[in-house]
Amino acid sequence: xxxxxxxxxxSALALGALQLFPQLSMAQARNLVFATFTGSWEEAHKAxxxxxxxxxxxxxxxxxxxxxxxxxxxxxxxxxxxxxIDVMLHDPGPALTAIEQGLVEPYPVADSNFYQQLMPExxxxxxxxxxxxxxxxxxxxxxxxxxxxxWMDLWKPEYKGRVGITNMNSTLGTGFMVELAKLHGGxxxxxxxxxxxxxxxxxxxxxxxxNPGQLASLFQQxxxxxxxxxxxxxxxxxxxxxxxxxxxxxxGAIAFKTSIHIVxxxxxxxxxxxxxxxxxxxxxxxxxxxxxYLVVPTNTQxxxxxxxxxxxxxxxxxxxxxxxxxxxxxINQHRAAWIExxxxxxxx
Amino acid sequence: MHARHFDVTVYNLRYGMPLAAxxxxxxxxxxxxxxxxxxHNDTAVSVFGLGQYAxxxxxxxxxxxxxxxxxxxxxxxxxxxxxxxxxxxxxxxxSPTGQKVLMMIIVMPLLTSVVVRTFAWVVILGRQGIINxxxxxxxxxxxxxxxxxxxxxxIWALANVQLPLMTLPLITTLQRLESNLEDAxxxxxxxxxxxxxxxxxxxSLPGVIAxxxxxxxxxxxxxxxxxxxxxxxxxxxPMYIYQQASAxxxxxxxxxxxxxxxxxxxxxxxxxxxLGRLSKGYTTT
Numbered sequence: 001x002x003x004x005x006x007x008x009x010x011s012a013l014a015l016g017a018l019q020l021f022p023q024l025s026m027a028q029a030r031n032l033v034f035a036t037f038t039g040s041w042e043e044a045h046k047a048x049x050x051x052x053x054x055x056x057x058x059x060x061x062x063x064x065x066x067x068x069x070x071x072x073x074x075x076x077x078x079x080x081x082x083x084x085i086d087v088m089l090h091d092p093g094p095a096l097t098a099i100e101q102g103l104v105e106p107y108p109v110a111d112s113n114f115y116q117q118l119m120p121e122x123x124x125x126x127x128x129x130x131x132x133x134x135x136x137x138x139x140x141x142x143x144x145x146x147x148x149x150x151w152m153d154l155w156k157p158e159y160k161g162r163v164g165i166t167n168m169n170s171t172l173g174t175g176f177m178v179e180l181a182k183l184h185g186g187x188x189x190x191x192x193x194x195x196x197x198x199x200x201x202x203x204x205x206x207x208x209x210x211n212p213g214q215l216a217s218l219f220q221q222x223x224x225x226x227x228x229x230x231x232x233x234x235x236x237x238x239x240x241x242x243x244x245x246x247x248x249x250x251x252g253a254i255a256f257k258t259s260i261h262i263v264x265x266x267x268x269x270x271x272x273x274x275x276x277x278x279x280x281x282x283x284x285x286x287x288x289x290x291x292x293y294l295v296v297p298t299n300t301q302x303x304x305x306x307x308x309x310x311x312x313x314x315x316x317x318x319x320x321x322x323x324x325x326x327x328x329x330x331i332n333q334h335r336a337a338w339i340e341x342x343x344x345x346x347x348x
Numbered sequence: 349m350h351a352r353h354f355d356v357t358v359y360n361l362r363y364g365m366p367l368a369a370x371x372x373x374x375x376x377x378x379x380x381x382x383x384x385x386x387x388h389n390d391t392a393v394s395v396f397g398l399g400q401y402a403x404x405x406x407x408x409x410x411x412x413x414x415x416x417x418x419x420x421x422x423x424x425x426x427x428x429x430x431x432x433x434x435x436x437x438x439x440x441x442x443s444p445t446g447q448k449v450l451m452m453i454i455v456m457p458l459l460t461s462v463v464v465r466t467f468a469w470v471v472i473l474g475r476q477g478i479i480n481x482x483x484x485x486x487x488x489x490x491x492x493x494x495x496x497x498x499x500x501x502x503i504w505a506l507a508n509v510q511l512p513l514m515t516l517p518l519i520t521t522l523q524r525l526e527s528n529l530e531d532a533x534x535x536x537x538x539x540x541x542x543x544x545x546x547x548x549x550x551x552s553l554p555g556v557i558a559x560x561x562x563x564x565x566x567x568x569x570x571x572x573x574x575x576x577x578x579x580x581x582x583x584x585x586p587m588y589i590y591q592q593a594s595a596x597x598x599x600x601x602x603x604x605x606x607x608x609x610x611x612x613x614x615x616x617x618x619x620x621x622x623l624g625r626l627s628k629g630y631t632t633t
Binding site for chain 1: 409470471474475476477494496497575576579580581582583587588591593594595596597598
């Protein structure tokens with residue numbers, strides 16, 4: 001056989017060009033792409049949820065693609081017909097946006113083993129909620145002598161130049177502002193009192209983080225000593241030895257339910273269903289509730305135990321009474337205007 | 349027989365066709381798409397209109413952020429010019445071994461990721477960072493200074509990150525200078541400062557313009573450093589566009605401010621090129 005250089009170049013180019021058309025290659029099981037949250041949730045899901053889900057799937061692979069909610073929506077909206085993600089995890093605000101934009105499929109409730117076991121608040125046919133994120137105050141116990149007890153402690157003059165907050169792009173930031181407003185006469189649709197309070201908070205502010213992940217690293221660098229914070233976000237820091245503690249303020253901690261959705265037009269609906277079933281099952285939720293993940297469960301069959309029970313609530317009933325819930329449908333309508341106003345007012 | 353003559357001094361356009369097609373498909377078309385999206389009045393991209401541009405020019409916020417971003421670019425470029433010129437000067441006047449070492453130091457930041465370099469600045473400027481620890485250790489200050497998330501810290505971090513972009517063109521220009529000209533100036537009685545001001549600096553202007561252009565463009569679009577070192581209180585154009593597009597899903601407005609930003613940057617680049625053409629007059633002997 002005559003192998004000339006030209007022949008080899010032609011064959012190599014043809015083979016390379018074939019890479020552009022993956023459908024032409026042999027049909028393989030596509031991997032299930034699960035977009036989870038960055039940080040401690042990614043670690044928790046990688047260690048617990050993915051192995052549990054894989055037990056029920058044959059010849060399948062789950063790929064974790066960590067992204068925050070709003071980025072997940074952007075990605076799916078950019079390619080609705082062939083979405084790059086199969087299963088999405090959302091905070092309440094973006095979840096409503098995703099449902100409105102028609103990006104999610106209704107969950108097949110009738111086929112589910114565990115859907116009915118969820119708390120009534122967590123049941124939603126467009127996407128069940130698999131855990132709660134709890135926002136309270138995080139502080140550095142080494143530099144702060146007496147632990148804070150109230151949201152208004154952030155304004156104490158002794159914390160001058162040590163307080164950190166995030167901007168309103170994230171659920172954490174928006175939730176904090178709404179709660180602040182509600183404590184001072186505002187509501188889910190009117191947060192003017194919070195903006196007034198923000199002006200008085202400025203001397204105390206050490207930093208306004210661009211996202212919650214940055215806020216966590218600020219504790220590590222000693223830039224801030226106290227801030228509103230997510231219960232789960234600090235677990236990673238604690239595991240790494242950073243001195244940081246979480247406390248629920250006496251007015252109540254804010255709770256967001258986090259929901260999981262099947263993306264419309266996903267080619268892996270059955271695998272997605274199996275994954276979501278695993279995430280709702282009592283075994284996985286109980287395992288995630290233990291240290292070091294400390295994820296708050298929504299399945300009523302799971303008995304609250306360990307640090308979740310001692311720091312947060314002894315059972316689901318207490319959770320309902322002690323946690324502050326917000327109406328994200330109303331919040332979503334005003335959020336864009338509030339973010340613009342925050343941009344203007346926060347500038348030094 | 350009549351031999352066909354084709355003009356060897358002219359290149360045939362058809363050889364540029366594949367690249368032009370690629371350019372048209374992947375650069376021009378998305379840009380036109382961006383213009384199309386920006387001409388809608390609502391976030392669902394269904395109502396045609398100029399509402400977004402009215403919002404950009406009517407509401408002061410976008411223009412203020414744009415002005416602030418361009419001013420940041422100017423501040424960083426000036427600082428970079430001072431540091432970069434000194435570095436290029438040192439390079440040109442070093443021994444060959446010194447030049448090798450200096451070149452490695454100058455180029456090494458370009459080989460490292462911007463994120464890694466920016467995090468290094470976070471470590472240096474932080475409250476428990478190197479600068480504060482040193483100053484506290486020498487008892488020059490009692491409480492740590494707020495260097496991170498301040499404008500000064502951001503300018504220094506950006507100047508360091510963009511320094512190679514300023515230094516390398518300056519090195520090229522300074523190396524091409526004829527040293528005879530400086531000797532001639534000294535021989536005619538000018539002192540060192542006068543030689544620098546009247547001979548070296550004008551002759552190195554093309555390099556200054558080129559370096560400034562690169563540094564300016566890189567600074568105003570430096571999303572990562574602006575967010576990590578600048579924090580959430582100082583809002584610049586890249587973060588503003590990202591916020592509008594991603595967090596708020598307001599694509600028409602994000603497209604409108606992107607295009608306004610693009611036009612502003614093109615205007616600045618044109619200004620630089622005009623200055624560059626003016627400075628060419630100095631170099632023709």
